[in-house]
Every structure is written in structure tokens, then in C-alpha cells.
Amino acid sequence: MVTKDLSRMLGARLTGRRPAAQDVNTTSGAPDAHSQFVPRRRRALIERGIHAVLFLCAAVSILTTAGIIFTLLGETLAFFRDVPIIDFLTGTRWTPLFVSQSFGVLPLVNGTLVVALVAVVVAVPIGLMSAIFLSEYAPARVRAAIKPILEVLAGIPTVVYGYFALLFVTPILRDIFPQTQVFNVLSAGIVMGFMILPMMASISEDALRVVPRSLREGAFALGATKFQVTVRVVVPAALSGILAAIILSVSRAIGETMIVAIAAGLQPKVGFDLLSSMETMTAYIVQVSLGDTPQDTIEYRTLFAVGTLLFLMTFVMNILSDWIVRRYREVYE
């Protein structure tokens, strides 16, 4: 009862005259009341303030996403008023900047997927095996040394990778295959594979490490070798996480821009000739953005149409990986 009165009294003082310094004195003089009652209003205020700040921070990213989608969709819809969506999705000639304009996006999609495929062929086996090594075989000390190196690899700016592809990998390829073009898909794809390798390895390793020790022991107790334990028990048990890592890697490869813009060239074409130049969706966006295409023209709007398609592709990939993780995750107690 006494304390309640005290709190009301102090509360009145707080709202009334607001004697900040004195207030502190009073509370320090009565330690019990201090912790329980005095700052209640102020604390509530601070709590509400913190709540609001945190909410705003979270809202910023959501609003940004919404804004991007809004912009993309607006210009994309304008584009499809001029170009039938069917022509866009099924056409095999992409010449929006030429006099004889044609808006078939398939060459760009083809280029994107071919580069991504090369990247995945490089990144998935090496990434998975590094993950297995780190999680199952490496002694703690080796693991502690290798993990940071992988992270450094992940931190290299992609423009560096781009020039690495163009100035280091391409010449080697040209030595081996003389018909290799200066800008070619193989070089860009291989280097992109090394770029996504750390992500592939790191996510797969996380997936392998959460496989319970008891499963490994159960397999060892049946007379399995370490390799048999790893390949037939640990990897299958971690499969959902590994699949997610693969899909995220593909998604990253599809969205990657700098390497392909520098090393893969700008020739939109359908095909599978890895030694020739191809243009990806991202490279096209760079090409037009850097050019002098005037706004409010159809050429300008192709940017948004291609951007929307790119966004949808990576979006679906990410949803898919999320779904796989949820659907196929084994729940261990």
C-alpha cells in the first residue's frame, strides 16, 4: 500500500514539474521504490521509442522491396502494352537496340542459364566436398584455418572476379581451345563457380554439422567406415540443407552481374557453345543502363521487363529452397 502511494506521488511529480535531477536523488534514496516504480512511465516511453525505431528499421527493407517491385511492375506493364508478352517470352531474337527491333528474351535467358549451369557444375561438387571435408574429416585446427579463407573468398568484390576471368582464365582457355572467343561463357561460368563456392560450402557444411552425432555413432556401431557413414547417412540426412544450398547458389549465379558483364560478352544468342560469347539478362541491363538510351522509350522499358523476369526467377528459386528445407527437413528431437 505504502509503495503504491509512493509510486503515484512520484508519478505526479514526474508529469507535473519534471525535476529530473531531484528525481534521481529521490530514487537513489529509496532503492526499493527505485527499481520497481519510479521510472515506470519513462521506461514505458523508452520501450515504446525503441519499439518504434526497431519497427522503422525493419520497415525500411520491406518498403524498399515494395518500392522496387512497384517501379519494376509499372514500367514492365508499360512495356507489355507495346510488346505482346508471348512474343517477349518465346521470341528467340533480342535486338531492341537495332533498327529492326525484336523483343524475344530467350537468348538472354539462355545465356543466363548456361553461365549459371557452368558455375553450378564447378561450385556444387567442390563446395559439397569441401563441406564434407570441413564437417566430417578436418581436425578442429584445420577447420579453424580453412573457414576464414573461404569467407575471404566470399568477400572479394565481383569486379575482381570479372577481370580475373577475362585476364587470367580466358587466356588459359584460349591456349587449350584456340577457337575460344575473347569474351566467352566458359571463363565467366568457371570463375562465377569459384565465386559462389564459399556460399555453397558454408551452407552445406552447416547442414552437415546439424546432423546429430547419434546418427553417426549408430552407423559406426554397425561397422561402417567413415566414408560409408558420411555418404550413406550424414549426407542423406542433410540433403534438404544441401539442396537449399544448391538452389541458393543457382539463384546467386543467375543474379550475378559483374563477372558476366566483363567476361561473357554481349551477344544475345540461343545455343550451348561455351567457348563463344553470350549475353545474360544482367549483362544486358548493365549494357543499357550505361548507354544513352532515352527514358520513356521502349528500349528503356526493356530494362524493366528483363529486370522483372530476373526478379521472378530468383524469387521462385528462393521460395523453392525455403520450401525444400521445410518440407524435407528431418526433425530430430
Add this chain to the structure above:
Amino acid sequence: MEAGTAGTRRPDVALDLSANDSASANGPVKPDVLVTENLKFWYGSMMALSGISLNIPQHEVMAIIGPSGCGKSTYLRCLNRMNDLISSARVEGRVIFDGKNIYARNVDAVQMRRRIGMVFQKPNPFPKSIYDNIAYGPKVNGYRGSMDDLVEHSLRQAALWDEVKDDLKKSGLELSGGQQQRLCIARALAVEPDVILMDEPCSALDPIATTRIEDLIRELRENYTIVIVTHNMQQAARVSDRTAFFMLDEDGAGSLVEVDETQRLFTTPSDQRTEDYITGRFG
């Protein structure tokens, strides 16, 4: 008979005891399948077992009881070198199986584990179908016979066949806890081991599932040697032929206090500490 007071002498006494018993109580002498000689074990610098000597006779159930943290499980895991998987572990002494020290340099732990199977405290079926759970062991060991027959035989032995025979494709993780544990036992049986080590196999199960596993253990004794760690003295009394009592010695390392025929250990223990433990005065 008095157990010695010094940790080093105690195992010898226990050894004599078990030798006498198998001769006197159980008619014909059963050969020892596993012989542990002065087994010492460390986790890093911490000694967890201070020289255990224990003989495990064939086709018997040996129960290991004792208060929590007294090294029962650690000892059990030494018997098939499961502790190899812990990097800081160190072992001294010998575990003789089939005439060979399993810790000898030229012994292949993988081969040895095929003959000394293990069932763990918590059921740990693989996230695979029931069928594949059983088939895993035989497959990695290069089994060439009819897998279907082996799966059925193993599940029958583990008294699980009737409950799962129509649904062998179902994931092992979808079974109940008791069924999962019997699946793990079936999985262990499928590689036809000589010895099965069980580390508190019922601690995560309800009483009904526990009863079924206990019945199963008694049946399996006909063909297998079983070593079971349990914190449940009634369980030890129900299922085992012989019981070993472990507790921590003065230095905080697990040691063997005494081993005897189960009946005798629970009625007339020779060591005061055993009596104190089984009458519930500590632990």
C-alpha cells in the same frame, strides 16, 4: 569376500569372483567373450576410468549399474572403440575380444564393430525407411544374401515384424519411441554381431515399451552376449545374469566395485558400498 581398498587391487578381486561364479553357479563354464584388463580412460586430462578389469561370459546378460557419472557408459563405449570418435579420448589397458586386443595397432576397428554392435540411449534410427535402416549395416558390410529375408529375420528377432511388415517403406522416424528402439536393435542384429552393447536402452521409453525391450533382451541372450548399462536397478535385476557395480573412486574416476551373479549381488553384496547403493542409501 572383501574387495580391496586400493583402486588397483579391486579389479583382481572382481576377476576372481566372476571366475568362481561361472564355475559354481551356472554349471558348465561359459567362455569369456570380452575380457577387459586394467582399462584406463581419459577425456583430455580427466581420468574417467581407473583401471577396470572385467570378464564378460558368452551368452549372458551383463548389467552395469552405478550412480550417474560413474563411467558406466564410458566403459561400455570402450568395448567397441566408440570413444575413438572423441578426439581428446585416451585409452590404456586391454580389451580382449576373440583372442585379440581390440586396441592393438593392427586391429581394424570397423571390422571389430561389426561383431560388437551397439544400441544407444536414445533411439537413433537413420532418416530412412524401416527397410533401409535394417539393410544399411549388411550393405556396408558387403552382405550378398537375400536382403528381404535378412530384414524380415532381423525385425522378427527384435519383435517388431508384426507391427511394421505392411509398411516397410515408412520412415523409421515415424515409429513410436519404443518401436524405434526395437528398430535399432533389429538394425544391430542384422549384421549378426557376437556381442550387443546397450547403453541405457530404455531410458527414453515408457514402461510398456520398456517391458517389451526387456523381454527381448532375455530372448536375445540365447544367441548373443549382451552388456547393458542401466541406472535402473530393478531392470538390472530383471534382465541380467550378472551385474557389475561401478562407482567413482577417491580420485573421481570410475571404477569397478564388484561384479557378481545378479541374484547374489542384489541379496548379499560383498562390498559395503554396493549394499549402500542397492538399498538406496546414495545415488
